[in-house]
Amino acid sequence: MDIQRPHRRRVLSLLGGAAAVGVSGRAFAQTDSSRAEPPKPAQIVVNHSGGSMGSAMRKAFFNGFEKKYGIRVVETSPVDFGKLRAMVDSGNVEWDLTEIGGQDAIRASKMNLLDKIDPKVVDRSKYPPTAQNPHVFASSVYTTIIGYRTDVFKGGTHPKSWADWWDVKKFPGARSMRNHPTDNLEFALIADGVPKDKVYPIDFDRAFKKLDQVKPHVTAWWSTGQQPAQLLLDKEVVLATGWNGRFYDVIKKGGPIEIEWNEGALKQGSFAIPRGAKNPYWANKMLAELAIPQQQAVYASELGYPGLNLESLNFVDAKVKPYLPTAYLDKQFWISDEWYAENGTKAAELWNAWMLKKA
Amino acid sequence: MTTRAWPALPALILLLVFFLFPVVRMLGFSLEGGTFDWYAKALGEGLYLRVFWNTFEIALLVTVFCLLLGYPLGFLMATTTPGWATLGFIFVLLPLWTSVLVRTYAWMVLLGRNGVFNRLLMEAGLTTDPIPLLHNFTGVLIGMVHVLLPYMVLPIYGAVRRIDPAIPAAAAGLGASGGRIFWRIYLPLTLNGIFAGSVLVFVLSLGFFITPALLGGGRVMMIAVLIEQQVREALNWPFAAALSAVLLVATFAIYALAQRFSQPETTR
Incomplete structure (x- = not known):
């Protein structure tokens, strides 16, 4: 692929220490001196x-x-x-x-x-x-979204929202979620009916109460990025939340996994x-x-x-585009880094306490 | 300082600079602002007490299982022919040189719902549904015992080797049964090895981190996980230091207690 142009113009940008001018969008232009x-x-x-x-x-x-x-x-x-x-x-x-x-x-x-x-x-x-x-x-x-096994959920029968994810009768099977408050608190609120642009500030009580319902069906709480795809491949679980790139990697290699992008949690x-x-x-x-x-x-x-x-x-190649989260920005929501910068410690403590709670 | 102590000086300096100094600094961290607030939090909140308790409980169980498995193995290696002993050493030491992460992943392959063990069990008709061996307490226990077993086997092997073979031979010659020889001769004379191995395994268990995270499926929480969270995520170093200090003191206390009980008779 010829990505870089062979010649990059060098533009003089020294003007008595003033701001550089004439910078091309492609790359920074250097001075000759x-x-x-x-x-x-x-x-x-x-x-x-x-x-x-x-x-x-x-x-x-x-x-x-x-x-x-x-x-x-x-x-x-x-x-x-x-x-x-x-x-x-x-x-x-x-x-x-x-x-x-x-x-x-x-x-x-x-x-x-x-x-x-x-x-x-x-x-x-x-x-x-x-x-x-x-x-x-x-x-x-990147985004945290639903990954599912295509041999278990055939022809679009997979969960398509967090409400579906919580519906263990309609979508039975072991699940895996991240061992971390980020994403899960938001997913719980959305499953409980909060619109995805209104999850912040997070209502801890409501989120954990909703998480209680799904807890018995989560057989593995993952802690490293490659776990979700591996858990799906090993058939340890049939549904897993995970980072899109990790699922993409398996899909690229022909693994029996697909992604549901709806209500994914975007991060930068x-x-x-x-x-x-x-x-x-x-x-x-x-x-x-x-x-x-x-x-x-x-x-x-x-x-x-x-x-x-x-x-x-x-x-980007047209075949790759469907696997990029930027193609589905409207269906998803942004995780608020600002909120977590303020409340992350509290969220982590509550999360740990919740994880230790029996059943 | 006597002349005999001089050769030990480099090691002592090394310990002073790279161990004692950081520990003292860490303790200083934990008292930031001149208050015991972080200790109050560490010891006052149910969450942290429970995780401390979990940690010691797991460490104790791992030690017991390591002892049950490690003693016969160490004993056998010390009393068998050199050829078998070498083979034993290879089996004990090889895992020690393999990364903990690799071994942990290997256990995930073996213990999973569709893992090797469950498939064997189901094909043999011993069970119809897979037994949950992974992502729970059982998985953590198996993984940790495997990682730590060498630390139990080696001191016990050493202790058995040090026993003069004439002593059990004499006992046998005087008509003592095998069991009696074990209880009256081998066990008392290997107590030091048992103690050394148990302390090693117990103390190493306390700091375990990656094995519980991966094999426990997030359900088994040990204190190292919380300390790491405080250091890396919350950036609350005073609290992390306080948690570490509590762990350190508790470990020393248990060590002292164990030493009292283990060797009342010997004076070296």
């Missing part, structure tokens, strides 16, 4: 969740970056908020760029753990306004530059690479997680 940018380090360190995500990022972004700038991209994992805080607090920041969870990103910027993203380097003009946080780069969209994957990172300029350059729509399309086709540069959908 090397005075404009700090010296190239031998390498930069990008921290992400690893696994198949790491290999997709290498294919879509890192290889191109290395070729373009001659800077090696060293990858580390996993994503760890505690470690980020410890690094910034101690002043020994190993990561130039790190992936970070949505609500963690909000808390991290409040705790002053993140560097501002340089708008002169990273062009986000094609991003939705909600995805232009000054400290947080929205890299991709994010990257940020830790305060005190050793090469902030080159971290911004890496973000600029992550913002290129063609590269985002490569990434989305690999994993099923589309980028937020809205142009990127134009570069």
Whole structure:
């Protein structure tokens, strides 16, 4: 695939320290004089969740970056908020760029753990306004939705809403849900009749009462991302909530699984530059690479997680589009990172207590 | 300091810098703001007390099962021919060198509803419906015992090896039965090994994390999971430190208690 144009125009953008001008939407334009940018380090360190995500990022972004700038991209994992805080607090920041969870990103910027993203380097003009946080780069969209076994639920007989998910008479069989309050509290409220745009602020009592009903039918509470697809494949359960990319991976390989997108819980994957990172300029350059729509399309086709540069959908294969959550934005709802940044601890405590409750 | 102590100095310094110092810092964290509030929360709220209780209960059960399985194995390895002993060592040590995660996933394959065990049981006609072995307490117990068994077998093996073979031979020559030889000679002389193995297994169990999460299906909650949540998700390090300190003190207390009961007679 010829994704990158062979020639990238270099535009002079040094104007007495004033804002850079003439930045093309495709990639940041450099000045001809090397005075404009700090010296190239031998390498930069990008921290992400690893696994198949790491290999997709290498294919879509890192290889191109290395070729373009001659800077090696060293990858580390996993994503760890505690470690980020410890690094910034101690002043020994190993990561130039790190992936970070949505609500963690909000808390991290409040705790002053993140560097501002340089708008002169990273062009986000094609991003939705909600995805232009000054400290947080929205890299991709993912959603928690229903995965089901196609040999058990044939010809559209599967649950199509959270109300259906809770209806164990009409849709019998073992279920798996995430061992975490996020998503489940929202699903419970929606199943109980709350419109999906009115779930926040969450009514804990109502949510847990509804969750009580489904608890005996959840045979496994998953804690790692690959579990739901595995549980379905092993026939441990017939229904599982899970992240769309993990199901997409199995479907791509011909596994007997399908996705119901209705009332899915959308979240954004994010990257940020830790305060005190050793090469902030080159971290911004890496973000600029992550913002290129063609590269985002490569990434989305690999994993099923589309980028937020809205142009990127134009570069995706028609066969892939039905498996991207951005194709069903209206049917789904956004998880409120703001609400969890405020109430996450309380939600986690209540969740643990609820999990310990017998039956 | 006597000259005999000098060679131990590097290790002592290492412990001081990399163990004692972090522990003291952690304790400092837990008292942030000069209050015992976080301890009050750790010991006052039902949730945390129950999880502590769960943790010790599981650790105790794992220790008991490891002992029941590990003692005969260690004993056999110590008394059989060198060839069989080597084979035993391979079986005991090989899992020790395999990642816990890999072993845990292997158990998921074996114990699942459509796993190897359940299929064998159903084909043999012993059961019609799959027995729930995974995503519950049973699964966690099996997985943890497997991971920790080597820590029980090796000290017991060592203890049995140290017994002078002339002693049981003499007892047999004087007409003692096998059972009597075991109770009067082997058991008392291997108590140290039993104690060492049990303490190792018990203490290691307390910090278990990934095995309960994966094999317990989220239902089996141990304190390490909650501490991790406080460190990584809630970023409440003072509370995480307080929980850790409670775990540490409780572990020491149990250790001291066990030591009192285990060896009243020996003075080394």
